[in-house]
């Protein structure tokens with residue numbers, strides 16, 4: 001099978017990724033770069049486990065063709081960068097809240113929540129369930145996940161959140 005070599009900045013490192021026409025970004029990140037934090041749950045865009053940040057926007061990596069990422073920038077939960085601190089806070093809050101059970105959904109939720117908090121899309125507690133609507137937790141740990149994100153939201157600078 002013919003494979004193209006694409007250039008992608010992944011977590012601030014320029015990487016050359018061999019990929020075939022049908023390969024998804026999720027497969028390329030996992031299979032070629034061994035970034036197994038990018039989970040593949042459903043492969044059809046319904047669970048959110050594969051969420052990554054592409055050029056600053058959260059996307060579902062299972063529905064994103066790898067070849068469409070040539071020359072672009074991808075961030076996963078593993079990466080350094082401007083969201084690193086926020087992602088660390090979210091990971092710690094999720095652990096402290098006992099919100100991590102099987103762990104399948106957690107990397108995608110950390111990626112998504114960090115991006116949306118940074119963009120001002122999650123500004124209040126009420127925004128959190130709406131923001132997570134595409135992220136499926138099969139262990140039904142939503143209450144603890146939401147409360148962990150709430151904890152992080154409260155600790156953010158006031159310009160990132162709305163005061164009640």
Ligand code: FES
Nearest residue numbers: 041042043048062
């Ligand atoms: Fe991409 Fe489920 S694996 S949304």
